[in-house]
Amino acid sequence: MFCARRLLLLRAAARPALPVPPPRARGYAEAAAGPTPMAFTFASPTQVFYNGANVKQVDVPTLTGSFGILASHVPTLQVLKPGVVTVYAEDGTATKYFVSSGSVTVHADSTVQVLAEEAVTMDMLDLAVSYPAPRGPAASWRGFAPCPSCVGWASQELPGAAESPDQGLCPHPELLHRPLIGIKGSGLLLSELSAGCGERKPCSR
Amino acid sequence: MDLPLTVLLCWRTSEPLLISPAFVFRGQVRNMATLKDITRRLKSIKNIQKITKSMKMVSAAKYARAERELKPARVYGTGALALYEKAEIKAPEDKKKHLLIGVSSDRGLCGAIHTSIAKTLKNEITNLTNAGKEVMVVGVGDKIRGLLQRTHGNYFLLTFKEVGRRPPSFGDASIIALELLNSGYEFDEGSVIYNRFRSVISYKTDEKPIFSFETVAGSESLSIYDDIDADVLRNYQEFTLANILYYSLKESTTSEQSARMTAMDNASKNASEMIDKLTLTFNRTRQAVITKELIEIISGAAAL
Numbered sequence: 427m428f429c430a431r432r433l434l435l436l437r438a439a440a441r442p443a444l445p446v447p448p449p450r451a452r453g454y455a456e457a458a459a460g461p462t463p464m465a466f467t468f469a470s471p472t473q474v475f476y477n478g479a480n481v482k483q484v485d486v487p488t489l490t491g492s493f494g495i496l497a498s499h500v501p502t503l504q505v506l507k508p509g510v511v512t513v514y515a516e517d518g519t520a521t522k523y524f525v526s527s528g529s530v531t532v533h534a535d536s537t538v539q540v541l542a543e544e545a546v547t548m549d550m551l552d553l554a555v556s557y558p559a560p561r562g563p564a565a566s567w568r569g570f571a572p573c574p575s576c577v578g579w580a581s582q583e584l585p586g587a588a589e590s591p592d593q594g595l596c597p598h599p600e601l602l603h604r605p606l607i608g609i610k611g612s613g614l615l616l617s618e619l620s621a622g623c624g625e626r627k628p629c630s631r
Numbered sequence: 632m633d634l635p636l637t638v639l640l641c642w643r644t645s646e647p648l649l650i651s652p653a654f655v656f657r658g659q660v661r662n663m664a665t666l667k668d669i670t671r672r673l674k675s676i677k678n679i680q681k682i683t684k685s686m687k688m689v690s691a692a693k694y695a696r697a698e699r700e701l702k703p704a705r706v707y708g709t710g711a712l713a714l715y716e717k718a719e720i721k722a723p724e725d726k727k728k729h730l731l732i733g734v735s736s737d738r739g740l741c742g743a744i745h746t747s748i749a750k751t752l753k754n755e756i757t758n759l760t761n762a763g764k765e766v767m768v769v770g771v772g773d774k775i776r777g778l779l780q781r782t783h784g785n786y787f788l789l790t791f792k793e794v795g796r797r798p799p800s801f802g803d804a805s806i807i808a809l810e811l812l813n814s815g816y817e818f819d820e821g822s823v824i825y826n827r828f829r830s831v832i833s834y835k836t837d838e839k840p841i842f843s844f845e846t847v848a849g850s851e852s853l854s855i856y857d858d859i860d861a862d863v864l865r866n867y868q869e870f871t872l873a874n875i876l877y878y879s880l881k882e883s884t885t886s887e888q889s890a891r892m893t894a895m896d897n898a899s900k901n902a903s904e905m906i907d908k909l910t911l912t913f914n915r916t917r918q919a920v921i922t923k924e925l926i927e928i929i930s931g932a933a934a935l
Contacts, residue, residue, distance in 0.1 A: 450750075467706065467710045469703060469706050469710060470703075470707070471702050471703070471704060471705045471707055471800075471801040471874075471877055472700070472704075472801075474702075474703040474706045474707070475834070477706050488857070489863060489866070490860075490863065500857045501855050501856045502856055502857045502858055503714070503856050503859050503864065503867050504863060504867075505863050505866040505867055505870070506907065510869065527870075528870065529866075529867050529870050529871065531710075531714050532823055533714075533717045533718075534717075534855055535717070537713065537717075539710040539711075539713055539871075541710050541711055541874060543801065543870075564678060566780075578665065583781060
C-alpha cells in the first residue's frame, strides 16, 4: 500500500546547498562516528510503547513517503500518515502498530520520537466494523449507510470491484460511505482517513 | 460539677441587690449565646464537615486516575518538547508579539492553584509590556478569566470554559490549538503557564515555550534537520502545539485534584476542631441553663 520505500543513500541528490554545515551534522561521505544507539520513544497521548528504548530500525509512513530509520539517521522532522509503524527490536523481531497521524522527529544525537495521535497494536483493530477506503468521489457525510459487501480488511479482491472501475472497490456506489477503522474495546472508529496511494487493491496486512 | 458551685459562690459574694436572671446576664462581658444558637451552629458545621469529607473522597478518586494518566502523558509531552530543547530554538529579540496561555480550570476550592497561575500571568504581562512587546492572554478555565478580567481584561484573546469537569483528552487540546490558530493573532513566540505536578502535597507553576511557524522556520538551528518543506513543518508545528497543550492540561489537572484533596482535608480537620470547641461550649451553656433554673427554684423556695 505504501509508496516505494526510499533508502537513506538515495536521497543525497536533492539537498539544498548550505553555506556552512553546522558541526553536528555529518556529510554523507563520512562514516558514522561510532555506533550511537538509537533512543527510540514511541507514544500516543494515552499509552507509551517505547521510551528511550534501543531498537534496531523503525519504519514509519510519512506524508512524503515511508522510510526506515536506523541509528545515526540524518536529523529530520516528518508528519505521519495513517499507516503501519514497524519496529524492529535488537533481536530482529518486528512489531507493527497502526497509527492514525502524528509526527516523527530524528535528532542529531540519534534520539527518535514518534508521537502518534492514535496508535494501536494490530490485534486491536476490529475487523468487524472496519471498512476499506472508498475510491469514488466522497459526497456529503449525511446519508451514511454501511455497505453490505465492503466489510473487513481483506486481502482478496472484493466482489464486483472489477465491474465498476470508476467506483473503486465498492459495487454499491449509491451508498455513500467513508473509510472506518474500528479499534476493539474502545468503541473508537477512526474515520476520515485519507485515501492513501490511490491503489485499488485493499491492503493486505 | 464545679460549675454550679462557682456560680453560687459568685452569687453569694455579690452585692445583695435584687438579682434577676436578666441582670445576671447583662453583667457579663459578652452576650452568651443561647442554646438554640449554638445548636444551629453545630448542626451547620457538622453538615459542612460531611460535605468537605465527601469532596475529599471524590478528589482522591479523581487524583488517582489523573496521576495514572499523567505517566504516559509526561513521556508524550517531553517527546514533543524535545525539539525545542535540542534544537535550542529562540525567537529573535526584535519580535514583538507574545502569547501567554494560562492553564487552569473552572472550579475552585483547590487552594492556590488559580491564584498562582494568575500571579505568574500578571508578572509576565508587566515584564513584557515594559519590554515593549505586545501581549495577548489565553485563559483555559473560567477562573483565570475571573481573576484577571477586571485589571487585565483588554489582554484577553480567548477563554475556554467547561475545563475540569471531565479529565482532559487530546481532543480538548486539539480544540484549544485549533481555536488559537484560527484566532488570527500572529504571535511570534509564547509560553504555556501551568502547574506542574511534583507530589501529592506539592506542585510548581511552570512555563513551557511555544513558537510560531515563522520563528521555527527561520531559526538557524533548524538547518541540520534534513528534507523539510513548509507544509510538513506547518503540520508538525500545529501538532506540537496540541501536544504541549495536552501535556500542560494533564499536569494541571493532577495538581488541581491533589490540591483540592489537601484543601478539603484541611477544611474537614478545621471543621472537627470547631465542632469539638462548640460541643464544649454547648455543654457549658447547657449546664449554665440548668444551674440558672435551679437558682430560680431555690430562690423562689427561699422567699416563701
